Amino acid sequence: xxxxxxxxxxxxxxxxxxxxxxxxxxxxxxxxxxxxxxxxxxxxxxxxxxxxxxxxxxxxxxxxxxxxxxxxxxxxxxxxxxxxxxxxxxxxxxxxxxxxxxxxxxxxxxxxxxxxxxxxxxxxxxxxxxxxxxxxxxxxxxxxxxxxxxxxxxxxxxxxxxxxxxxxxxxxxxxxxxxxxxxxxxxxxxxxxxxxxxxxxxxxxxxxxxxxxxxxxxxxxxxxxxxxxxxxxxxxxxxxxxxxxxxxxxxxxxxxxxxxxxxxxxxxxxxxxxxxxxxxxxxxxxxxxxxxxxxxxxxxxxxxxxxxxxxxxxxxxxxxxxxxxxxxxxxxxxxxxxxxxxxxxxxxxxxxxxxxxxxxxxxxxxxxxxxxxxxxxxxxxxxxxxxxxxxxxxxxxxxxxxxxxxxxxxxxxxxxxxx
Numbered sequence: 001x002x003x004x005x006x007x008x009x010x011x012x013x014x015x016x017x018x019x020x021x022x023x024x025x026x027x028x029x030x031x032x033x034x035x036x037x038x039x040x041x042x043x044x045x046x047x048x049x050x051x052x053x054x055x056x057x058x059x060x061x062x063x064x065x066x067x068x069x070x071x072x073x074x075x076x077x078x079x080x081x082x083x084x085x086x087x088x089x090x091x092x093x094x095x096x097x098x099x100x101x102x103x104x105x106x107x108x109x110x111x112x113x114x115x116x117x118x119x120x121x122x123x124x125x126x127x128x129x130x131x132x133x134x135x136x137x138x139x140x141x142x143x144x145x146x147x148x149x150x151x152x153x154x155x156x157x158x159x160x161x162x163x164x165x166x167x168x169x170x171x172x173x174x175x176x177x178x179x180x181x182x183x184x185x186x187x188x189x190x191x192x193x194x195x196x197x198x199x200x201x202x203x204x205x206x207x208x209x210x211x212x213x214x215x216x217x218x219x220x221x222x223x224x225x226x227x228x229x230x231x232x233x234x235x236x237x238x239x240x241x242x243x244x245x246x247x248x249x250x251x252x253x254x255x256x257x258x259x260x261x262x263x264x265x266x267x268x269x270x271x272x273x274x275x276x277x278x279x280x281x282x283x284x285x286x287x288x289x290x291x292x293x294x295x296x297x298x299x300x301x302x303x304x305x306x307x308x309x310x311x312x313x314x315x316x317x318x319x320x321x322x323x324x325x326x327x328x329x330x331x332x333x334x335x336x337x338x339x340x341x342x343x344x345x346x347x348x349x350x351x352x353x354x355x356x357x358x359x360x361x362x363x364x365x366x367x368x369x370x371x372x373x374x375x376x377x378x379x380x381x382x383x384x385x386x387x388x389x390x391x392x393x394x395x396x397x398x399x400x401x402x403x404x405x406x407x408x409x410x411x412x413x414x415x416x417x418x419x
Contacts, residue, residue, distance in 0.1 A: 001020065001023055001024055001027060001034055001036065001037040001038070001071075001072045001074065002037075002038060002040050002059070002071065002072070002073050002074065003016055003019055003020040003023060003037075003038070003039045003040065003073075003074040003075070004040050004042045004045075004050060004051070004073065004074070004075045005019075005039050005040065005041050005042065006041075006042050006043070006045065007041065007043070014251070014284055014287045015284075016039045017039060018283070018284050019074065019251075020037055020038070020039050020074065022250075022251075023037075023072065023074035023096065023099070024037050025201075026096075026099055026100065026103060027072060027099065029103055030102060030103050030106055032070070035066040035067075035068055036062060036066060036068075040055060047078075047080070047081075048080060048081065048084050049081055049084045049085055049088065050073070050075075050077065050081045050085070051085075056085070056088050056089065059071070059089060060088060060089050060090060063089055063090065063091050064090065068091055069091060069092060070091060070092045070093075070094060071085070071089055071091050071092070071093045071094075072093075072094055072095075072096075072099055073085070073093065073094070073095050073096070074095075074096050074099075075095060075096055076095055076096065076097065076252075077093070077095040079127070079128045082094075082095065082128070096252060097124055098124065100250070100253070101117065101120060101121045101124060104117040104120070105117050105118075105121065112172075112175045115168055115171055115172055115175065116172065118164075118168060119165060119168040119169065119172065122161050122164055122165050122168070123165065125161060126158060126161050126162065126165070191232065191240050191241055191242045191405065192239070192241045192242070192272040192273070192358050192361075192403070193241070193242045193244060193270060193271045193272050193273075194233075194241050194242070194243050194244070194271060194272065194273045194274075194275060194354060195243075195244040195246060195268045195271035195273075195274055195275070196208060196243070196244065196245050196246060196275050196277055197246060197249070197268055197274055197275070197276055197277070197292065197296065197308070198248060198249065198275075198276055198277035198278060198292060198311075199248060199249055199250065199278070199279065199288040199289075199291065199292055200247075200248030200249065200250050201248065201279065202248065202277045202278055202279040202282075202288070202313060202314075203277055203279060203313040203314055203341045203342075204245055204246070204248060204277045205245055206341040206342060207275075207277060207311065207313065207339070207341035207347075208229065208231070208243060208245040209341075210341050210344060210347055211233050211243060211347065211350075211351070212231035212232070212233055212243055214229070214231050229244070229245045230242050230243065230244045230245075231243055233351075235351055235352075235354060235355045235358070236348075236351055236352055236355055237355050237359070237383070237385070238382055238383055239355065239358065239383070239403065239406075241354065241358070244268075244271065246268055249291060249292050249295045250291070251287075251288075251291040253295060258295065258298060268296075272358065272361065273308070273309060273354060273357055273358065274296075274308035274309070275308060275309050275311050275350075275354075276289070276292060276308040276309065276310050276311065277311045277313050278310060278311065278312055278313060279313060279314050280312040280313060280314055280315055280318065280322070280326050280338065281314040281315070281317035281318050281322070282314075307335060308335075309335050309336075309337060309350075309353055309354065309357065310333070310335060310336040310337070311337055311339055311350060312326050312329070312330070312336055312337065312338045312339065313339055313340065313341055314340060314341075314342070315338045315339065315340050315345065315346070316340040316342055316343050316345065323338075326338045334353070335353070337349055337350045337353050358403070359385045359401050362384070362385070362401040362402055362403045363401070363402070363403075363404070363407075364387060364399055364400070364401050364402075365399070365400055365401075365402055365407060365418045366397065366398065366399045366400075366418055366419045367380070367397075367398050367400065367416060367418060367419060368395050368396075368397055368398075368419050369395060369396050369398060369416065370394065370395060370396075371391060371394065371395060371396055373414070375414075376410075376414045376416065377396060377398070379410060379413075379414070380398060380400050380402070380410065383402065383406045383410070384400040384401055384402035384406060385400065385401040385402075386398060386399070386400045387399045387400060387401060397419075
């Protein structure tokens with residue numbers, strides 16, 4: 001594993017050692033054994049090979065000594081650089097994009113997820129020199145960037161790849177239309193949608209399982225979740241919401257992958273509230289936050305109507321000083337909620353925060369009810385947020401924040417209309 005680092009590169013304030021560690025985590029997420037990992041300083045980028053002759057010679061000897069099968073370069077390689085490095089290192093060479101696509105190829109479970117990953121993989125391959133396309137006939141997961149047992153090399157030209165991409169885009173358009181119909185159906189019984197977003201391995205799926213009592217796959221792995229999952233959750237006020245778990249983001253996410261997953265991420269764009277789940281125990285949590293915000297900006301969500309609720313997760317891993325800092329931050333910002341999805345600490349506070357935020361979004365309606373109609377009054381207090389009430393001799397004049405679904409149920413059940 002090699003992480004090329006050009007000193008004083010603009011716009012990147014993360015330590016190269018941290019980027020290397022993240023790349024090692026990506027490789028281990030698909031059970032690769034890391035024989036050697038190193039930050040390689042590149043004072044001058046060589047267009048043909050990226051690295052200089054001396055560096056390549058040293059790593060060729062190291063690769064032979066360690067019997068390395070695959071060399072992973074944690075950066076973007078041009079097709080020419082990839083080919084020349086393979087010839088000179090005498091090993092398979094893949095870059096960061098291929099590694100991430102390999103992970104996604106193994107993890108996607110739903111039909112939509114597989115379509116999206118295949119589209120991203122083919123878009124990537126089309127930009128390369130035509131090599132091999134192995135994903136249709138293989139015995140392992142992934143997309144064949146790493147090679148694997150039982151695989152057959154199938155030579156394919158750009159025309160066939162282009163035809164397949166066109167077909168995949170048509171299928172994904174159908175998926176997008178189906179999702180649109182599902183969203184329209186939900187709006188007819190409009191439960192608010194709350195979407196979890198955040199850096200990969202920040203604990204989104206663990207939080208999803210905690211709040212919904214579901215059994216979504218949640219492990220201490222990068223990209224443990226690829227396929228979106230939705231469940232209902234009851235808030236303290238009695239309001240039901242739909243909670244959506246989404247794919248995690250990562251720095252330098254391939255643009256082809258962002259484009260391919262746009263159909264899934266439309267759920268994020270349609271959400272009433274975003275929960276930005278952060279790993280508060282990670283030393284690079286601030287940089288991870290910036291990466292997530294940049295990707296949300298690429299998706300057109302950078303200027304949302306209301307800012308996300310920041311969920312400062314994994315406080316169970318913090319020492320006393322760390323916990324003090326996180327809780328001090330939360331006292332200054334009511335939209336920052338410290339929690340531990342693993343232990344459940346702070347999850348009730350999170351649900352109450354979602355409740356408050358949705359209450360601010362609910363329209364305020366005014367009803368004039370007979371004082372004797374205790375059932376209707378009790379229903380409003382249970383399902384809405386009563387903001388004002390004035391009683392005269394005969395009626396209660398109630399102003400209540402009530403979402404449209406509950407308002408429709410109230411009007412139908414009690415045969416009353418807003419004043």
